Amino acid sequence: MEEKQTFIYRRSANYYETDQMSIIHHSNYVRWMEEARMAWMASLGVDYAEMERLGVISPVISVDVKYKKPVLYGETVDIAVTVKKYNGVKLSLGYEMKNVETGEVTTIGETSHGFLKENKIISLQKELPEMHSMLEEHN
Amino acid sequence: MEEKQTFIYRRSANYYETDQMSIIHHSNYVRWMEEARMAWMASLGVDYAEMERLGVISPVISVDVKYKKPVLYGETVDIAVTVKKYNGVKLSLGYEMKNVETGEVTTIGETSHGFLKENKIISLQKELPEMHSMLEEHN
């Protein structure tokens, strides 16, 4: 039996991402999740820039973040990306960020996404069958 | 019987907040919610900058955002802020953003917050009794 591999995206905190509490401002994790998501898609062979050129966009429907421990400037996190749910038209992804030095979970996130072409919801199976298969596999 | 008044924070979308989907990037709404929250606190007589100088910080514990309709550059939203729950140590706020021209709800948000002094969770009733009373009133 094959085990599913978790995709990990490594990210160091930038100085400009801190705020005057001397921690990474909470809005930035939403951006880190996007970076991790795009890198995860690339690892599956999906080029988001190319997908957009084909007229398919994937707007974010919802974002949830739970802040467990602050991340400080100079620290690095490993962001694990997993498929939480995929039903052909909607995709939910989970994110777990761990401080690489301490191993502590700093942040838990979830995003959900639709897929649109010419402003209409599309079936990924029809429009991007390869991506559909890959998401099915990771579901 | 007195009716609770909803606080409204008006915000215009900036060009630098757009992305190449030609909509406001989803991470920015988290920042707009912070702006609305700070303005709402100021409207209650709570000066967050002053609170920090007194050593009290209020980290964000969680953020949830639901994206109903995109906001475009040149558009303006009214952000209504309401207290969802307050139990003396934790505060949950709700946000509803409406396009001022169309009246459509664009975005629904929720944040929860703790209150810390010298890295310890504090009771707001003890440390900031006036703020506590005001939050009780709006609960």
Add this chain to the structure above:
Amino acid sequence: MEEKQTFIYRRSANYYETDQMSIIHHSNYVRWMEEARMAWMASLGVDYAEMERLGVISPVISVDVKYKKPVLYGETVDIAVTVKKYNGVKLSLGYEMKNVETGEVTTIGETSHGFLKENKIISLQKELPEMHSMLEEHN
């Protein structure tokens, strides 16, 4: 003789714009300059969103910022926008930010801009004669 009036854009510093030096991060002033520029254009009757819909974009060619005094969270600046130079194809704008409470100059900026349509440099006089006249007037 008529005196040229200076356009002023008022901006309050947001919490998420601070960094761990407890000042507004230097990159954000570039964004404030954009906000002030767009508001100034709107005050001249130029709707940038509309201009883009007509196919004209105005990329930034250069940005210079001199940081005199930090701006802190809770502070507000008045940003004066002036035309430094305009020759029909290139526009240079100057920005002076003053702390509204102390009157001190905090930041001096300059940006220069071209105008493109279908990736070609255009003459504003031909393409947008009204905007051209207004820029001439403020030059």
Add this chain to the structure above:
Amino acid sequence: MEEKQTFIYRRSANYYETDQMSIIHHSNYVRWMEEARMAWMASLGVDYAEMERLGVISPVISVDVKYKKPVLYGETVDIAVTVKKYNGVKLSLGYEMKNVETGEVTTIGETSHGFLKENKIISLQKELPEMHSMLEEHN
């Protein structure tokens, strides 16, 4: 005779850094320059986070950016950092960004920095002699 080696910091453009012109928003290059600068300092053995803990901060005095070619989402630049001038109390750095695929120069930048301790300008030679020697060497 030893040749001075140029430090290179590689950076991929993020989706959230784009704007509706479908290019990286011009303000973000100021942030990329900060990332490159911090990485360059780290390569010289200077830990900026540690420096701040010792009470030394290095505020940005000025930033200049010239935009030659846009950078698009999905593209990667190599940012070369060089010392332009160092006189013991003020440091000027130069930045040249090149699209790694095309080799074209996309962006040229310059920043200047002071060094403060307890709000007073300090001599780096006295306070951080090792960093001073390294900057002298790269001057």
